[in-house]
Amino acid sequence: MTLVLYHSSNYPRKPTSLYKNFIMTFAEKTDATMLERTSSNKENIPNGAEPETLAAVERPDPWGKGHRSLYLMCGLIYLCSTMNGYDGSLMGSINAIPEYQAYYNLGSSGAASTGLVFSIFQIGQMAGALFTWICDWQGRRVPIFGGCLGVVISSIITAVAPNLPTFIGGRFLLSFCSTIATVAAPLYLVEIAPPFYRGTVAGMYNTLYYMGSILATCTIYGANLHISGNLKWRLPLWLQMICPGLVCVGVWFVPESPRWLIGKGRTEEARRIITYYHANGDANHPICDIEMSEISKSLEAEGMTSIQTFFDLRVLFKSPARRYRLMLCMAMAWFGQFSGNNIASYYLPIMLEAVGITSVNTQLLLNIIYALTGWVAASSGARFHDIVGRRKMLTGSCIGMAVCLAIVAATAADFQNNGNLQSSKASIAFIFIFGVVFAFAFTSMQPIYPAEVLSNDQRAKGMAVFQITAGCAGFVNTFAAPIALKNITYWFYVFFVFWDVFEAGFIYFFFVETKGRTLEEMDEVFEAKSPRKASTAPILARYTV
Template structure:
């Protein structure tokens, strides 16, 4: 694609000519932040249902199963925590206290610890790091499912979290780097929707086991613990047969393999599609200037803040990590049974059924949201969703207060309804975007380390939130919701002024956005792009942006 100034046009009979005498065969107009990419897509957009794209979707679908690990754990622990067999076996209290919090919060400790090793994905490759993570999860599951003492149980949860974080850090890296730019939001966004799939599996298994096995010793909570290893075990069997990320391949000077990937999976086997040359050129230029991590700089974190643009990228990565864990969502997902008890629902079976319904609502809305990333855009969705969270939490706090003060069943019902609405709104934008935004705002040489900072920051937010939540709910009840109402207002203002739009840009094209004086403004500056196909006197065709 050649970029040129607009040329004066003349007419020769019925033919339209440029000023240098070449015949204009076709003209068109489209919109986009990057002129070349927008023009190529307008004329050479690959069939999204072509053979190569379908194979790519299958690769992505296997990676989605890694996301079930986090959802399975959060809902599993929230569900078995209401089972008398579990709490009595480990002598845990039936109300939220510090001892309950550490059983939950150890997951965040493991997450933060594993984040220090995300650089291994640059060393060994994305798929090998996923494999190591899935094998470790199987080991951690065996320890937790057979633990006879609480310290052993907590230790097993630490290992499970550590290795789950390895797999769940490398999977978004892989998905963001292999997905075509025009579908990156959808493909990578669908990854986190399987958080709810894992949640549905966990809550359903606990409900079924409790319903039929509660009088058979500890099977009602031990069997769901064993099921935590199913999805990672399936991934471990096939992941090493997958192709590597083309960006990792370019970073390792394996250019031909990277080009073969782009031809096969992005261009549906067409080696002449200009998207292949465009992406290869951008990746080679970016990674030649800023190589990915090697053995000399595994622990050199200056890459995250050495320039103004890099500091801006890291700031977005870390703030989104904190917002994703500290918007009121962890309180609802981990402690939904306690929240239901706060508004008058005491029966264990009813709590478990509502947990299943909450997960199902989240899965539906997060799946819809994943598609909307490439239609509406990341920034607009986050702003709209945050405004919705503020409204939902405000009403939840008010109705919960009404129930506590008056015992009103109407207030109880409305409070539960808005807990579900909160979950739907959060899932629509935040859940489906968590694997995308923190990875795509980082440059190629920052991405693996950036996912480490994302996991550390998110783990810290989750630890504080999860450890403090049972204590806060026990002491201040609905006022805990009020705190998050004001916090979410702050999030909305911060996103409005600083968050950039990444919709429709290749990962390399965002370099120009972050180098600009005002990245947020540059990312939303959509331009009209004119393109044309011209024919030389010797019959050769050339495409250009004008």
């Protein structure tokens, strides 16, 4: 069985042999599946230890029938994450196709029109974030279905749009609907996943952004090679409906979130779901009672957000600790969209053209490679966050991005001023290295870190603030980028060099470490005088005995 003892600021990082002997003795003397600390049972707990719970639970087989079914349905929900990735690479790629530029007269209307086509997605994202309360009103499946259905309809509108205003309107609707689905999807995954594997399930979700990116770039690359006329850019717009369409069909075959069911009084239905998917159908497994008890207690204390209470925002900032949490949530939202990454995602062909890559096919092929390298980096980074820690990963990534962009700026300047082909090659290489460095640390944590630092009663509203903040950052970035790249060229990269250095300093001095801590431990961290220092204090290890 596994004995869990949580953080103690008064206990050494490496427990002594005496303390290990205590753990072994304690484990041998109890066969309880869960012991909760009360005022009457402290005599056997070492001085300085403040455990929230002592859990001794044998893990269900992760490859049992219930778990295999769980992984399959999570794979379906993962497809929601492809929508943003598909759109980012789709628009960046078709923007390089002359037929698209000519049809909507974008070449003569200037960079501002191109920026609006891109940035309207962020405006729709901010609007959609105001409707996340639907997740608590109708459950998780309904907004996932409705959002994906809206994306299907929006894809049709953009694919047949006869003029630029219709095209922009379709993109707004697409972003609005996809935001509702992409907020509900990670909520569903966190709540349906077994507690032992929640981190892996949540972290892998956002890495499928790159799957959507790869699908888009491959489609456009093939269409540009083998199709002529306007169909070469309209076909990828039609195909944008495939992944959300699959989710629309399949979402009704997955169970509802057990947390939402318990909140609505449907406890027996929730128990059946937990029993099958978390305990492989073993109704007597301790995890069933533990999860049912914890969810019930949590909902008794916090309740569920409704349309009446959703816009009461006092819970976000009524104490210094809550304001600190909200600040970290908003900072992560802004940094995740404003580190230079959106430029590469949306405007990679323009960046490549600036360093001498003028062939559309070559630009599209490099777009595919960029997405593939990002997916590999993001997937491996999801695991490393639980090994290295959030603060070190994010700080190191910001420093690495600053170095990469400094080299890109220098080599791009050398190519533009002197025509040095070696500088052109170096610039391309470091654009790709920049994407890897960003994806390795930021991609998997973008939806996870804010959820970790927000308290239980802040989380739904805080994630709406996260979406709005990310939308604002993305709007500023994508609207300004084409104008800046056209007028100040490589000096735009220099701006992000200094900004990424600022991000590194901000993360180092203010971000808390969440690796290895329960959400309950984070409550104690934020009540401390210095949350950052408290978060880096030693944690008592988990022992399997």
